[in-house]
Amino acid sequence: MNVSAVQPKIDPSHVGVENLMGNTALTEDQKIVEASKQFEAILLRQFLAESQKPVFKSEFTDESSEAGIYQDMITNQLADSLAHSGGVGLAQTFQHQMTHRGGETPAAPKISHQ
Numbered sequence: 223m224n225v226s227a228v229q230p231k232i233d234p235s236h237v238g239v240e241n242l243m244g245n246t247a248l249t250e251d252q253k254i255v256e257a258s259k260q261f262e263a264i265l266l267r268q269f270l271a272e273s274q275k276p277v278f279k280s281e282f283t284d285e286s287s288e289a290g291i292y293q294d295m296i297t298n299q300l301a302d303s304l305a306h307s308g309g310v311g312l313a314q315t316f317q318h319q320m321t322h323r324g325g326e327t328p329a330a331p332k333i334s335h336q
Contacts, residue, residue, distance in 0.1 A: 258312075258316040262305040267297055
């Protein structure tokens with residue numbers, strides 16, 4: 223009896239960006255999609271972290287280390303959730319650019335001047 227090897231389904235979102243390249247269970251397209259989402263999440267973390275900094279210091283601004291830790295956790299989770307649920311479109315743009323390598327040149331987007 224010949225039994226083929228069963229490879230478990232792997233959710234690419236559970237693979238760290240540093241392990242994507244060497245992962246043989248994922249296809250090249252899955253790696254590109256996940257790397258694009260994770261890169262978008264990194265950019266979103268930067269934007270969100272900067273947007274949450276207070277402009278003016280006041281007595282209501284909590285600057286304790288505990289508050290900073292929780293704020294970082296919230297920012298990281300929000301960025302990951304945004305990127306993996308469609309995000310702001312950056313992941314799709316990165317994915318499109320990475321899949322059009324080689325001799326293919328994607329058509330330039332039409333820009334309307336109104």
